[in-house]
Structures are given as C-alpha cells and as structure tokens.
Amino acid sequence: MRFGTRNDSLLAEGARAHYREPLYYTKNYKSRTADVAFYRDLAARSGGPVLEYGCGNGRITIPIAQQGVEIVGMDHAKEMLASFAERLKKLPEDVRDRITLVRGDMRKKRIRKRFKLVLCTFNSLLHLYDRADIEGFLACVRSHLQPGGRLVFDVSMPSASELARDPNRGFRVPPMRYPATGELVRYAEYFDYDAARQILYVTMKFEPVDAPERAWTTLLAHRQYHPKELEALLHYNGFEVESVTSDFDKTPLDRYTDSAVWTARLGRKGARS
Ligand SMILES: C[S@@+](CC[C@H](N)C(=O)[O-])C[C@H]1O[C@@H](n2cnc3c(N)ncnc32)[C@H](O)[C@@H]1O
Numbered sequence: 001m002r003f004g005t006r007n008d009s010l011l012a013e014g015a016r017a018h019y020r021e022p023l024y025y026t027k028n029y030k031s032r033t034a035d036v037a038f039y040r041d042l043a044a045r046s047g048g049p050v051l052e053y054g055c056g057n058g059r060i061t062i063p064i065a066q067q068g069v070e071i072v073g074m075d076h077a078k079e080m081l082a083s084f085a086e087r088l089k090k091l092p093e094d095v096r097d098r099i100t101l102v103r104g105d106m107r108k109k110r111i112r113k114r115f116k117l118v119l120c121t122f123n124s125l126l127h128l129y130d131r132a133d134i135e136g137f138l139a140c141v142r143s144h145l146q147p148g149g150r151l152v153f154d155v156s157m158p159s160a161s162e163l164a165r166d167p168n169r170g171f172r173v174p175p176m177r178y179p180a181t182g183e184l185v186r187y188a189e190y191f192d193y194d195a196a197r198q199i200l201y202v203t204m205k206f207e208p209v210d211a212p213e214r215a216w217t218t219l220l221a222h223r224q225y226h227p228k229e230l231e232a233l234l235h236y237n238g239f240e241v242e243s244v245t246s247d248f249d250k251t252p253l254d255r256y257t258d259s260a261v262w263t264a265r266l267g268r269k270g271a272r273s
Contacts, residue, residue: 014221022083054124107136120153
C-alpha cells in the first residue's frame, strides 16, 4: 500500500542532504549536550559492547568510547563517516581502538557480533519512513542484541504547532558564519507537513549576506512517529517497552516533551527469532 502523492526523489534528498556538510552539522549541534551525557552514562553502566545506529560523525560515539566502552558505529553517509575518521586521528590510541566504524544501511546491514546495548541516537530513526523500513531495522536490532540486551533510541515528539506551520513562512534566526566558507549567511527554516505519509519536510535556506543571489537550500525529511504508533510497531516486532521518558532527564513523557527516549528489550517472541 502506498500513501500520499509526494515525489520519492524529494524524499531521497530529504533523507541525505543534511548529512553532506559535516562541518555545518557539527557547528549546529554543538550545544546539544544532554543526550551525549545520557548515552555516555548509559553505555558505561551497560559495560558494552555497544552498537550505535546513525553514529554520524561521532558526537555521541566518541564520548562513549572515552568512558572505556567498546562501540561499533554504523552510518550510511560517507561524508559523516569521513568526518568521523578525521576526528579519530586526533584521539588517543586506546580510545580509537575501542571504536569500529561500519558503513551500512541500518535497515539491512548485519554484522557478526551481538551487543548488550543497541542505540539509535538523535532522531536517526526518523529516517525510517515506511513500515518496511522500520521492520527491517527492528529485525537487524533483534539479530544484534545479546540475551537481556536493550534497544534505546530518542525521537522528537510530533509537535502540532510545527506540523501546522504555513509552508511559505520562514522561521529566521540571526545571521551566522557558514563554517565551510566563513561567510556570513542569513538562515531560515520552512516547514511543510505531508500528512498522508506522516513526513515533515524542513527546508533550510542559507542566504549569503553579501551575495543573496547565491542562496541555497538543504532539505531534511523526518517521519513523524506518535508514541502509540511506535509502541505498536515495537510490540508487533517482538519488543517489550521498558520505559519512555522525556528529554534525557528520566521524567515521564508528557505534552511538553521535546525528545522521547525509548528503552525496549526483546519480548519472548522476539528473543526466539
Ligand atoms: C541526526 S543524525 C545523528 C548523528 C549522530 N548520532 C549525532 O547524534 O550527532 C542522523 C544520522 O543517521 C544516519 N542515517 C539515516 N538513515 C540511515 C540508514 N538508513 N542507515 C544508516 N544510517 C542512517 C544519517 O546519515 C545521519 O548521520
């Protein structure tokens, strides 16, 4: 069954474009630290080994390895992995030795190793757009979990006000220096929600202050998962939800939650598969 009429090439672009500029990515998420501390402590308590899906350029992977935990980071974006490899060169040898990078698609890539903790960090799961995507992903997680191991991931909660935004209205922030070129750019975001496919398209517009004719855009496509849908998907794919908490401070999920943090383990049926 196919939902909606949106162009698949637009979706393919929205799945990848944001990760082609790791320098900008790093600058943009520099102040996001609560999730790093949360996953770092969780990984240290688990003792490892840890598998992180959607590791990007190592924002969370590296602090985990710095805690003495062995970790495999998987991502399909070659630009993010190249940036990660550059960062590795600057790390002490013992930290470097604890990190293994794998290029692969988390919907199908299997490696011959099982983990105590499987992570899917910072909205990486929102790039699983259809049921087949998430079922492929959860089958991979099942095959990588040790008995008693846990899957932990965080996803932004769908926000009714964001989804209802006028797609023609730009949300602006003060001009900033674009890291790849150092030029001053104006920045605005446009939100366009495809309710049939439950995909939020965010167009990021960059406009050099001194050369507005060189403006460019980057598209980001995020599937919107409502909590009850995720609970059902986990249940019917062999997982039991242990907890769903709010914004990395372990308080219960509520209407003000920004990031929902899910912890699941294999149920009896999932453990047999
Ligand atoms: C928002 S970034 C998170 C990166 C990193 N975990 C962090 O917290 O900074 C999402 C990452 O998921 C990766 N990704 C998206 N879909 C993927 C897939 N199907 N298989 C593997 N990686 C994927 C992207 O390439 C990107 O690096």
